[in-house]
Structure formats: structure tokens, C-alpha cells
Amino acid sequence: MATPMLDGIELKAVQVIRQEIEQDYRRHRIAGLDGTVHQHIGRRSHRVTLAGVLLTATATDDLAALQKKAAAGDEVTFTADIATALDIDRMVIEAFAAEQAVGVNGQTAYAIVLAESPPLPPPAEVSxxxxxxxxxxxxxxxxxxxxxxxxxxxxxxxxxxxxxxxxxxxxxxxxxxxxxxxxxxxxxxxxxxxxxxxxxxxxxxxxxxxxxxxxxx
Missing domain, CATH: 1.20.5 (Single alpha-helices involved in coiled-coils or other helix-helix interfaces)
Structure with missing residues (x-):
């Protein structure tokens, strides 16, 4: 499996990657019709959740890099095998969490939630x-x-x-x-x-x- 990449950061010790697709529907009730009509109005953004650990040799630098990206709120690029079939160009970091075990050689675990950030459509033309x-x-x-x-x-x-x-x-x-x-x-x-x-x-x-x-x- 190829190493997942978040911009230029290699996520070498990822333990779990979860990808979600959620459609968006508007529900309409029709008089005399059993059931509910679902109007498809598009899908929501692709979401990817990652959980892993930071390698001891580079943990301090990798943690600092991830924290800065999460705090900046800028769009990032993400590549991983699980997203190969998805048409994703840019994503944003919705959430980031890190946890360090107590002890001299305590390992740092992290979790990241990414969401697709599609480009805006062209301006509407007023006729x-x-x-x-x-x-x-x-x-x-x-x-x-x-x-x-x-x-x-x-x-x-x-x-x-x-x-x-x-x-x-x-x-x-x-x-x-x-x-x-x-x-x-x-x-x-x-x-x-x-x-x-x-x-x-x-x-x-x-x-x-x-x-x-x-x-x-």
C-alpha cells in the first residue's frame, strides 16, 4: 500500500483510514402516496478519517507540522489508495486530535478528519x-x-x-x-x-x- 500523503507530509504509521460518501436528499410527502418521495439534490463532500501513530524518530517534527496545518485551516492535498477512485482535488482539515502516552518514550497517536473542498461554481448570469x-x-x-x-x-x-x-x-x-x-x-x-x-x-x-x-x- 502506498504511503498516504497530506501535502508533503508522509503519514507512515497510519493504522486506519475510513472513507465516507453521503448523498443529500429532500423528502417530500405526497397525499395518497404510501412512502416518501426522495429528491436527489447532490452529494455531500467526501470525508476521510485517518488514525495512526507518529514514528519516534520524527514524531516531534511531524506533530508540529500537522498541528500547524490543522490550525491554519487552509486547503490541503491528500493522496491515498482508498481515495484513488474518487474525484478529489482539494480537502480541508475539519478536525485534528493528538494523544501522547505518559512516559519517557511515550508514543504519540493522532486522528485527522478531512472533508472535500470543491471549487466554487462560476458566477450566475443575471438575465x-x-x-x-x-x-x-x-x-x-x-x-x-x-x-x-x-x-x-x-x-x-x-x-x-x-x-x-x-x-x-x-x-x-x-x-x-x-x-x-x-x-x-x-x-x-x-x-x-x-x-x-x-x-x-x-x-x-x-x-x-x-x-x-x-x-x-
């Missing part, structure tokens, strides 16, 4: 309408691209509504100020301008309603 294209909307008769265009149109129209509303309120404020100051100027023009802005507001709201109607079918 129009919150990425609904990934959920098979085409099969339901929706065009994800068209939905994105409609959402953009509604957003544009909403911005126009806010601009026109602000303009109308500004005109009304001007009328109020003129009344407070008792101005004898041309009051008709501000009134006409305010009414014109309100009319544009109605047209924009109608556009928003039309876009929403397309979206909802």
Missing part, C-alpha cells in the same frame, strides 16, 4: 426578468426575451410618469405661490401648462397599462 428564461418559460408559451423587453418598457414608462407628475406638481406650486403673493399677472398660462402636464400623465399611465396587459396575457 432579463430575473433569469426566468432558465425555468422553461418557452414551454409555457412565454418568450423570455419579449418579457425582458416588456419589463424594460414598463420601467421606462414608470420613469416618465414620475417626471410628468413632478412637472405637474411644480406648476401647481407656482400657482399657489402666485395666489399667495396676490400676483395680477397672466394666471391662465400656468393653469394651461399644468393641465397639459396632467394630460400627458394620463397618456403615459395608459401606456403602462397596455404593457402590463401584454405581460399578463
Amino acid at each position: 432579463a426578468f430575473g433569469g426566468l428564461g432558465d425555468f422553461g418559460l418557452g414551454e409555457l408559451g412565454f418568450d423570455p426575451g419579449a418579457l425582458g423587453d416588456l419589463v424594460s418598457d414598463i420601467a421606462d414608462q414608470a420613469g416618465s410618469v414620475m417626471e410628468l407628475a413632478a412637472a405637474a406638481m411644480g406648476a401647481i406650486d407656482s400657482l399657489t405661490a402666485m395666489a399667495d403673493l396676490g400676483s395680477l399677472g397672466d394666471v391662465a398660462k400656468p393653469v394651461a401648462d399644468a393641465l397639459g402636464e396632467v394630460g400627458k400623465l394620463d397618456d403615459t399611465v395608459a401606456s403602462v397599462r397596455a404593457a402590463a396587459a401584454k405581460l399578463l396575457g
